[in-house]
Amino acid sequence: MLRQDLRQTQTQRIDPKLIMANQVLQLTSLELQQAIEQELAENPALEVNEEDPCEGCQTPKGLCIDCVFHKQAQLDNDVDISIYELETPYDMTGDGESEGDFIGNIQADMTLQEHLRQLFRAVAPEESFEIGDYLVSNIGDNGYYEGDLEDAVNDVGVTMAEVEIALAIIQSLEPAGVGARDLQECLRIQLEQLAEDGKGNSVALGMVRTCWHDMLAHKYGRIARKLKVPVRAVHDAVDFIKRKLNPYPGNGFRAPWANKPDNSKATIRPDVVIKRTPSGFEIEVMGNEQFYLSVNSYYRRMHDEMRGSSDKNYTEDDKKHVLEFVERADLFIKNINQRRKTLRLITKGIVDQQTGYLETGSKAFLRPLTRTRIARTLNVHESTVSRATSNKYVQLPNQDVVSFDFFFDGSVSVKDMIGQLIQVEDPHSPLSDQAIAEMLQARGLNVARRTVVKYREAQKILSSRQRRV
DSSP, rough: OOOOOOOOOOOOOHHHHHHHHHHHHHOOOHHHHHHHHHHHHHHHHHHEEOOOBOOTTSBBBBTTTTHHHHHHHHHHHTTTOGGGGGOOOOOOOOOOOOOOTTTOOOOOOOOOHHHHHHHHHHSOOOOHHHHHHHHHTBBOSSSOOOOOOHHHHHHHTHHOOOHHHHHHHHHHHHSSSTTTSSHHHHHHHHHHHHHHHHHOOOHEEEEEEEHHHHHHHOOOHHHHHHHTHHHHHHHHHHHHHHHHSOOGGGGGGOTTTTOOOOOTTOOOOOOOEEETTTTTEEEEESSSOOOOEEHHHHHHHHHHHSSSSSSTTOOHHHHHHHHHHHHHHHHHHHHHHHHHHHHHHHHHHHHSHHHHHHOOGGGOOOOOOOOHHHHHHSSHHHHHHHHHHHHHEEOOSSSOOOEEEGGGHHHHHHHHOOOOOHTTOTTSSSOHHHHHHHHHTTTTTTOOHHHHHHOOOOOOOHHHHHHOO
16 A cells, blocks of 8 residues: 655755865865866866065965064064964864774875875876776785786776776886886886986897897897897896896885985975974965965956845846856865864974974874874864874974874884883893883883783884893
8 A cells, every 4th residue: 555644854964065175174285286276277266366475475465374474574563463373173073973093003104005196196087096096005015016907997897998097107107117017017117217218228128128038048149139239238238227227116115205215206295394483383284375366356246246236137147157156266265274274273283292202303202192182172073183184294393204193103102112111221131021011101101011012023122032142
């Protein structure tokens, strides 16, 4: 029997404006610049502010509220600058679900996979992101692709041609040779990239492409006949390969902020910069310093007229066009400003908690810290802190660049303390794991013996019996 009834139900819907705000908040500085460029191309009501920049920070004078030159000028004029203090950020909790507390995530350095994923997203079209993420996840630490392309086709649900295009993009990234499926492909990729830069060796490239097995067998005379070059040129090519190429490209990868990186091109842009000044620590949020956005004055005037009493006989299509793009531009600018305020305030909270580490650079002064604690201090939801700091990096006063996750890894300082205690112990009577745990507990750190064992082994330190002299 069929019936029709009327029922009232309550459902929870997320405000689209909140979704957009969360999306902007999660963007890295590079992604934010790309989003700004895209919005400028799509929204005719949005434009770059052409106002004369501040003499101190080179930003429009109406936007340089954090500039020390601007603040000093305000102080000199006896103007109350309290209006420039940071505002409390919006609590962008979305659906209210926390993204978790990442305490114990010991990943301050950038991995090869993170490096490749970031570069891939910078050069590949958005529709290839899922394929790229899948392929990158199958690249080992040595730089070789360890999966099967057929698995990528089946798991991601794309064609083999799309997978091969994505793999070719990965193979064009740094370090040279990454993403290769075997040694021959690895060397060929490196030789082709050197040739594009005008630093290649044509004999070496021809040898790797067409005389691979002869090269492995050291049959240089046969190679010379096939390539129609002198044997000496073949020997020079082999020497070139030994000197210039890396058979394990992943092993040569170092985090872009590491001292003397193997590849000077491999750099990462910090999302936040912390500087030491005579008056304390100064925080600068990166990302939109090249774009100072405003709403086009012509669109703004029409918008005000349409919302006011005078409509000047605008058509419905005109009204829809102007209202939509002006309000979209206003919301976009508002979200960017809110992202900046939120990131700056979270960083300020971290600076307040980790002043000892920032002053000394010693991990021994790192205090255990969680996103939940920062969120409670700032009176926001912890998922807001997670979104704001996810995949973002901060440049410290000593010029080191670390992930925000580094500050939320409570094990870092404990590990260093364990290492320091063992370093100064009596080699004839080394400290046991239980003794180290008791010494840490005496310093106010509630660390169990099994935790000491785990952190000691993570640092490749032998047990007390094996350390005894």
